[in-house]
Amino acid sequence: MSIKYGLLALLSDADAYGYQLRSRFESATGSVWPLNIGQVYTTLARLDRDGLIEGIGTDGDGRAMYRLTNAGRTELSGWWDTPVAHADRPRDELAIKIALAITTPGVDATAILQTQRRETIRHLQDLTRVKRQSDPDDLSWRLVAESLIFAAEAEVRWLDHCEASLVRHGRTRKTKPGNTSGAADGDSVKDPQATEGTTR
């Protein structure tokens, strides 16, 4: 999540000082992504330098107030108008981990999938509980929670799919006579079968 656009969006609503921006950001997103106040000040300084916001002096308590400039407004509307590209999201550590688990000899990919699924279900239970306890009228926060819930659900589906694919892949390999693939490769493929056997 880009703090830059978050701050611009908040400043388009009202002039504010750093600490206010942090609490408004967190209340809009249900404190799912807590902001470090240092990050807020660094980002404000950069936005000021780039002419997207400007300082308008201090309030009664001596806190530096900022407002959005016209350039900032243009930058912000560009953000609203542009869909979030997949390439802009961080690398998916889980997908990389599973891919490596399958190709690394001696690693039990099925065990990794099951451990991950337990963790993701636990996370989903936490999110569900938090959502049930939240104010039903707080739409903004509810939609953030649901975004996380749907993402976790998709992850469980993908983990199920990985597990089924591993089993199917293992079976295909086993029934194919004259399979001369490398031993290292064969080890990792046989693992899910072995694990499945021991859980009976």
Next chain:
Amino acid sequence: MSIEAGKHRPPEHTGQVLVLRDVVRVHGSGDAEVRALDGLTISIAAGEFVAVMGPSGSGKSTLLHLAGGLDTPTSGTVRVEGTDVGALSVSGRAALRRRHIGYVFQDFNLIPTLTAAENVALPRELDGTGRKAARTEAMAALAELEVQDLADRFPDEMSGGQQQRTAIARAIIGKRRLLLADEPTGALDSHTGEAVLEVLRGRADAGSAVVLVTHDARFAAWADRVIFLRDGTVIDTAGVDSAEELLAHSR
């Protein structure tokens, strides 16, 4: 799985509403033999909400049929409220179902020629309760599901969500403590499905044992414990560690 074994409580425990022990269910014989359940052991306590997930053919439906007294195991035991289901006659199992087990289906299974109240009252009437008393109980069950205003409507005059609430009212009438739900959200949109989960969660919090079969992790996450089935056996269990925490939060 060691997690299951570690949490295993003796089936004699009075709090256990449903106990399956070493259950095997074989359909067919010879080359056509299918082991739908292959040594399944689970127990579900009063007040506990358990979700069962697994691909088609993993044994989910067989598990529900056995728990619901619609079928008996090839070997092993199934106990509902302490009663060995396999030792009962066909009529004994029917009586057990009417008194102790509520079943909720994906397609509601309401009788189209009966009103909501008549559908809900039916299991009580079949069990010998007088018509008037059964109607009073049905109205109370409908009120609990907040659909008492629809008591005199026929199923085709209600939305999917309203029909499912009526079906759940039918499943809980008569103080039955075992509630079995087979994909109850399958025919409902996301919001209505969630409202059904709210109801099931509420039943568990009120002391029922609830078993939910679902494909949907989002709905399974309402449960205290999520069991994963593959090839007729439990391969994994999630949510066990947070069960106590969940209880603490739900008070």
